[in-house]
Amino acid sequence: MIWSKEETLSREEIEKIQLERLQETVNRVYEKVAPYRAKMDAVGVKPEDIKSLKDLAKLPFVTKQDMRDNYPFGLFAVPRSELVRIHASSGTTGKPTVVGYTENDLKTWTECVSRIACMGGASKDDVAQICFGYGMFTGALGLHYGLENIGATIVPSSTGNSEKQIMYMKDFETTLLVATPSYALRLAEVAREMGVDPAKDLKVKIGLVGSELLTDAMREEMYKAWGKDMLVTSNYGMSELMGPGVSGECEYLCGMHINEDYFIPEIINPETGEVLPVGEKGELVITCIKKEGIPLIRYRTKDITRLMYEKCKCGRTFCRMENLSGRSDDMLKIRGVNVFPSQIEEVILGFEELGPHYEIIVTREGYTDKLEIRVELAQSTDSFGELEKLSNGVRNKLKVMLGLDAKVKLESPNTLQRFEGKAKRIKDLRSK
Ligand SMILES: [Zn+2]
Incomplete structure (x- = not known):
C-alpha cells in the first residue's frame, strides 16, 4: 500500500x-x-x-x-x-x-x-x-x-x-x-x-x-x-x-x-x-x-x-x-587496503557450514597489520579434517575478495557475543 x-x-x-x-x-x-x-x-x-x-x-x-x-x-x-x-x-x-x-x-x-x-x-x-x-x-x-x-x-x-x-x-x-x-x-x-x-x-x-x-x-x-x-x-x-x-x-x-x-x-x-x-x-x-x-x-x-x-x-x-x-566510518585500512566489514560478512555467509555470528580483530605486530576473523560454526563438528578444509576455504575466499591474508578461527556454535542493538563486531586493537 x-x-x-x-x-x-x-x-x-x-x-x-x-x-x-x-x-x-x-x-x-x-x-x-x-x-x-x-x-x-x-x-x-x-x-x-x-x-x-x-x-x-x-x-x-x-x-x-x-x-x-x-x-x-x-x-x-x-x-x-x-x-x-x-x-x-x-x-x-x-x-x-x-x-x-x-x-x-x-x-x-x-x-x-x-x-x-x-x-x-x-x-x-x-x-x-x-x-x-x-x-x-x-x-x-x-x-x-x-x-x-x-x-x-x-x-x-x-x-x-x-x-x-x-x-x-x-x-x-x-x-x-x-x-x-x-x-x-x-x-x-x-x-x-x-x-x-x-x-x-x-x-x-x-x-x-x-x-x-x-x-x-x-x-x-x-x-x-x-x-x-x-x-x-x-x-x-x-x-x-x-x-x-x-x-x-x-x-x-x-x-x-x-x-x-x-x-x-x-x-x-x-x-x-x-x-x-x-x-x-x-x-x-x-x-x-x-x-x-x-x-x-x-x-x-x-x-x-x-x-x-x-x-x-x-x-x-x-x-x-x-x-x-x-x-566510510566503518572502513578499515589494513596493510594499506581498504576493507569494509560487509565484504568479510559476505564471504562468511557464503559458507553454509558457518553461522552469521563473527568477530573481526585487527592488531599490529611490529609494523604489520594482522587480520583475524573469528566465526561460529553453524553446527559443531569434531572432524579436524573438515575444520581444516573449511578454514582454508574461508581464508582463500577472503584473499580473493580483499587481497589480504587473514587468520580464520572457527568457534563452536553459541560462543561469540550476541547483541541486542547494533552489533559491535570489529575490534581494532591497533591504536593501543
Ligand atoms: Zn518501489
Whole structure:
C-alpha cells in the first residue's frame, strides 16, 4: 500500500516542492542560525543565490563535527520553548549529537515513517513488536509513532529479556518485527532454544530492520531464521536527519525510496566534495527541507551509495538509494587496503557450514597489520579434517575478495557475543 499521494508525484512536481522548501529553509537558517550564516558568508553565498536545485551545490557542507562544535543547541533554528522533544545519538567519541523536534517536526517524522512502514508491507492489521532500545536513540520511538499512525497494534517491548520477547510474540500473535538484523537473528536463536520454531510456531511475516547494514547475505540469514515467506526490508535514517524515515525499501527490494519531499539527496566524491553525476557511487549528502527545530543543509552522512531515478514497479516515483555497501566510518585500512566489514560478512555467509555470528580483530605486530576473523560454526563438528578444509576455504575466499591474508578461527556454535542493538563486531586493537 502506498501511504500518501506525494510518493507518486511526477519528477517535475517533486522538484518544484523541493526548490520552494529549499529556498525557504536557506532563508530561515541564514536569518536564525549564526553558524550557518558564518559558513555561508565565508564562501560568499546569500540565500537569494539559490535560484534552482543545482544551486544547492554552492552551499557549504555540514558535518557531525559542526553539531558537536555547537553542542547542544547551537544549530537550532527555534527557541528551546518551541521544542517538544529532544533526542541524542550515542557519543562514543566526544559529545553526543543533539536533535530537537517541534510539534510539526514530530508530525513530519510520523508521516515519513508511516510511508516507510507501508513500503515494507505493514498495515493496520499488524501486531508490531518493537525490539529497538527505547530512549535517546531515535529508532524505537520513530518506528513506534509511524506504525501507530497507520493503525498497527504496537508492542513496545524494547530490547533484552529475549525469552519474554518470544512469549509476547507467541501470545500476542506478533506479525511484524522491528529490530537490528543481528538482534532479529538472536531472537530466532532464543526461540529455537525454547522449542519454538519461528517459521512454524510464530506469525511474524514482516521484518522492518534498521540501524545496521542489511546485506543480501544477511537477508538470506533472516529467511533461514524466520522462514522464507517473511518480507524483510531495510530502512534508513539517522538521528541528525530526523531518525528513521529518510528512506526505505518497498517489496521489490531494489533500493530504498527516499522521501524526496522532505529530503534532497546528493552524491559527492568524499575526497573532493564535488557532486557526482547521477548513478555514480559516492558519499550521500542530505538536505532536510522541512525541518523546523534543526534544519540541516548538505549534511555529510559518510554513507556510501548511489541514487537511482528509474521508475520502480511499486508505482512510487521517489528516487531510490542503493542499499549501503558500507559506511566510510566503518572502513578499515589494513596493510594499506581498504576493507569494509560487509565484504568479510559476505564471504562468511557464503559458507553454509558457518553461522552469521563473527568477530573481526585487527592488531599490529611490529609494523604489520594482522587480520583475524573469528566465526561460529553453524553446527559443531569434531572432524579436524573438515575444520581444516573449511578454514582454508574461508581464508582463500577472503584473499580473493580483499587481497589480504587473514587468520580464520572457527568457534563452536553459541560462543561469540550476541547483541541486542547494533552489533559491535570489529575490534581494532591497533591504536593501543
Ligand atoms: Zn518501489
